[in-house]
Amino acid sequence: MAGMGNAKHLKAGDAEPAPPAKDVLRVYGMKFCLYVHRLKLVLAAKDIKHETVNIDLQKKPDWFFQKNPRGKVPAIEKNGETLYESDIMSEYVDEIYPGRRLQTSDPLQNAKEKLVLGDFNEAANKCYTLSRENDDNKRSALSTAIQASLDKVEKFLGNSPYFSGQRPGFTDYMIWPHVERMLLFNSEFIKGNLNIASYCDRMGNDEAVKACRHPADLQIQFFESYKAGNAIYDIGTVE
């Protein structure tokens, strides 16, 4: 689990770590955050060295707001510059570090990937709503809306093995954290869509995906504690 970082989650009262050394990239993260997961996949796919400082999001240290005024993870810090928002930072690191460029350069393919990412985000966000909804009518309306978005995704994957084409690329790594959680918590939506299901099998063999994957029981343990309103961050190995 090196991928997501095992450092203890720092909380209010814990001292601010010294700034990262020259040219060192630091990620402010949380071990189970799907947005951090996006960035970590991009870092793993490009083999970008970095250190991780984890943040307790229920008891955020004051100094964290200097890294990200919105108080969210992920954030990055390097040579005095800080950035936040998972998609924006992931593009940034893809652009400034050498190695295989993960973003699609063809303008039309790139535009289509952005639209399908929008469709998947829509479905995933509704899955989170669904996990908290008890009213049967609302649940069934949500399920219909989720399937409608996934229909578009399913069609997209009918034409290429990965969202980014013949190899996993930027859009795959933006979508995968949602998929991985859907596999655990809303697997009916994956099983019912054959192209998405076989996509999951293919992605499961990707080195970056493997490096960042939590054992299922850890992820479930975290989600249960989160849903109960008392998220436990330091689960599994803690350094």
Added chain:
Amino acid sequence: MAGMGNGKHLETGEPRPSPPGNDVLRVYGMKFCPYVHRLKLVLAAKDIPHETVNINLSKKPEWYFDINPLGKVPSIEKNGIILYESDVTSYYVDETYAGKKLATVDPLKKAREQILLGAWGNGISGFYGYLRSKTPEEKDAAETKIRAGFKAVDDYLNNGNQFVCGSGPGFTDYMIWPHLERLALAVPSILKEYALLQAYFDRMGEDKAVKACRHVVDHYNQFIEGYAKGNVVYDIGTVEAY
């Protein structure tokens, strides 16, 4: 007003126009939509010829969902390719047409502009909140959001730059402008509280693309009045048959 297109807004029951000619870019729009406005600014700034088909959003023609399953404007169509979402379509035309590239290339600057655009989302949601507000509390809440959006841009301009994208208007400026233009009409006194933003607003007003797409204030007010009453009138000002 050539910029935003004067075509009659097509509605339910009206036939789908035949596809655009070879290599012709078509925009599906609505004359007063700020998101269409974004794309139109990019097209105007790069002088990209195109035709416009306007859509009546209260009575959408059935076929419009074949073009954009979300049923929103703008969408574009060219040589059988269909795309939608203002940012995606604007970026696509910026990349595929000749002329000065409007999007910022430097990775760090680009990232900062994208973060700013996210923060500007407060201004945008404040704008809609303001239009819909029925109670003083709702109006206050909307104004708080508008101020947060204004402050974000004002802070960003505090680096000596004349425009968000640097020394001239660029992609991000054109993404911000449509809602800023509307907010300047809705809450001019709040805009005045932010000196750098007010100066930026005036400067942007001189830009050729901004001028080409700007509404006659009267028409715009007429549109907003209909919108507020829940009875939107789309065909205001010059109307040309499609």
